[in-house]
Amino acid sequence: MRNTFGRQAIPMVWDYAEANPYCSSSGNWTAMRDWVWKTIANFVPASIGTEIQHDAQSVPYPENAIISSDPPYYDNIGYADLSDFFFCWAKLSIKPIFPDLFGVLATPKSEELVATPYRHGGKEAAEIHFLDGMSRAIANMARQSSDIAPATIYYAFKQSEIKDEGISSTGWATFLQAVIEAGYAVVGTWPMRTEMANRMIASGTNALANSVVLVCRKKQDDADTITRAEFIRALKRELPPAIADLKAANVSPADMPQSAIGPGMGVFSRYKAVLEADDCPMSVKTALQLINAELDEFLNDLHGDFDPDTRFAATWFQQNGYDKGEYGAADNLARARGISVENVKHAEIIDSSAGKVWILKRDEIDPDWDPGTDDNPTIWEGCQHLIRTLENDGEMAAAELLKKIGSERAETVKDLAYYLYDVCGHKRQDAKEATAYNGLIAVWTDLTRLAATIHVTDKNRQTRMEF
Numbered sequence: 001m002r003n004t005f006g007r008q009a010i011p012m013v014w015d016y017a018e019a020n021p022y023c024s025s026s027g028n029w030t031a032m033r034d035w036v037w038k039t040i041a042n043f044v045p046a047s048i049g050t051e052i053q054h055d056a057q058s059v060p061y062p063e064n065a066i067i068s069s070d071p072p073y074y075d076n077i078g079y080a081d082l083s084d085f086f087f088c089w090a091k092l093s094i095k096p097i098f099p100d101l102f103g104v105l106a107t108p109k110s111e112e113l114v115a116t117p118y119r120h121g122g123k124e125a126a127e128i129h130f131l132d133g134m135s136r137a138i139a140n141m142a143r144q145s146s147d148i149a150p151a152t153i154y155y156a157f158k159q160s161e162i163k164d165e166g167i168s169s170t171g172w173a174t175f176l177q178a179v180i181e182a183g184y185a186v187v188g189t190w191p192m193r194t195e196m197a198n199r200m201i202a203s204g205t206n207a208l209a210n211s212v213v214l215v216c217r218k219k220q221d222d223a224d225t226i227t228r229a230e231f232i233r234a235l236k237r238e239l240p241p242a243i244a245d246l247k248a249a250n251v252s253p254a255d256m257p258q259s260a261i262g263p264g265m266g267v268f269s270r271y272k273a274v275l276e277a278d279d280c281p282m283s284v285k286t287a288l289q290l291i292n293a294e295l296d297e298f299l300n301d302l303h304g305d306f307d308p309d310t311r312f313a314a315t316w317f318q319q320n321g322y323d324k325g326e327y328g329a330a331d332n333l334a335r336a337r338g339i340s341v342e343n344v345k346h347a348e349i350i351d352s353s354a355g356k357v358w359i360l361k362r363d364e365i366d367p368d369w370d371p372g373t374d375d376n377p378t379i380w381e382g383c384q385h386l387i388r389t390l391e392n393d394g395e396m397a398a399a400e401l402l403k404k405i406g407s408e409r410a411e412t413v414k415d416l417a418y419y420l421y422d423v424c425g426h427k428r429q430d431a432k433e434a435t436a437y438n439g440l441i442a443v444w445t446d447l448t449r450l451a452a453t454i455h456v457t458d459k460n461r462q463t464r465m466e467f
């Protein structure tokens with residue numbers, strides 16, 4: 001026995017189960033009644049809201065309204081049709097209380113912004129109805145947005161689209177373009193994991209967040225027009241500090257491309273237009289590609305801050321992963337960084353024999369590694385040992401190790417995790433290894449919080465402070 005709307009449709013099923021209203025098993029009368037009173041008992045009296053029904057394409061917003069909208073997405077859900085299921089029953093009981101709302105036969109359909117082919121005479125006409133209507137609704141918001149707070153609009157990604165086309169996917173670019181043409185400047189994009197309660201590390205996935213909150217402000221009337229070269233210069237100036245802020249906020253590497261779009265689009269949509277060499281306005285899709293290229297450059301540049309052993313390991317890993325490579329090639333790579341292969345071997349990052357060199361896997365490194373007693377603790381070791389400890393011994397043990405690594409070096413360890421995630425994702429196509437680095441950043445806030453509760457009693461022993 002279960003609810004009718006297991007998904008957002010009324011399924012046609014050929015068999016059914018009937019609950020005995022007098023028993024105590026699932027679906028019984030008293031259990032159903034209890035769900036209702038428990039919900040009512042938990043209503044918070046202070047949070048009384050007012051609801052009005054109005055078409056978003058023409059609704060007059062109150063002055064200084066703060067707009068936050070979760071619009072429908074193409075043909076995902078037939079809200080009005082599904083509402084009729086309840087409407088006919090609700091009408092019987094509460095029509096005297098809401099006479100205007102229930103004065104009609106069924107829920108309003110014509111203004112509904114859903115791309116329903118059977119209502120609009122075909123797929124193409126349905127899509128036009130949806131896109132035009134959505135543009136009108138967003139323009140209506142932009143016109144009436146106040147300056148006191150930005151508007152927020154939710155956008156749900158189709159995972160398949162992102163998988164096939166990446167971050168500049170057609171659906172997303174079309175939506176962003178509509179928002180900008182409606183008169184908004186997009187000043188932020190915050191990824192949200194709305195449909196996955198378990199943590200990324202537990203589910204072991206690099207899946208992108210499924211929704212993004214667009215933060216929008218009304219575009220200035222006197223906005224300038226700039227060239228492609230000027231746009232790229234502005235991106236190079238403004239994106240790195242914005243990405244550094246996202247990194248400081250521990251936005252996970254998998255979410256970084258979506259988050260970086262915000263500040264990048266902030267630059268793009270600040271202007272009336274960005275003109276290409278042929279004087280045509282740049283499309284949002286091209287802008288997204290340029291923003292992504294800047295992010296890539298930023299992540300690449302992190303390499304410069306690593307110690308020589310780590311720089312060697314990062315480059316070697318990019319070329320060979322955990323596979324064996326020629327000693328001669330390793331020798332050249334090490335010399336270019338002012339070190340020798342033997343130095344890196346001594347640091348227990350790599351091993352070598354019979355003319356071959358390879359990086360030690362996390363299950364091959366010394367589980368008792370202590371940065372306090374290691375005469376040359378490297379960022380590479382810090383990162384790999386943290387992941388190993390996190391995966392094998394849990395967050396508390398990883399927090400203890402983080403404490404020993406020290407807050408200053410920990411920041412560079414975090415940079416390496418971002419860098420290696422990018423290497424795994426773009427250059428090595430190794431999703432499993434990428435998950436390890438994503439997982440580390442996903443719990444970074446918790447680890448640093450836990451590490452702060454650990455009290456160092458002497459050089460080699462630490463205990464957790466009691467509160």
Ligand SMILES: C[S@@+](CC[C@H](N)C(=O)[O-])C[C@H]1O[C@@H](n2cnc3c(N)ncnc32)[C@H](O)[C@@H]1O
Nearest residue numbers: 054055056057070071072079080111112113114
């Ligand atoms: C993604 S849902 C919002 C869900 C909501 N955030 C919640 O948690 O219940 C989109 C909503 O937009 C409504 N909608 C569709 N066309 C509309 C229109 N023209 N004007 C106003 N609302 C509309 C749908 O009925 C649906 O309730």
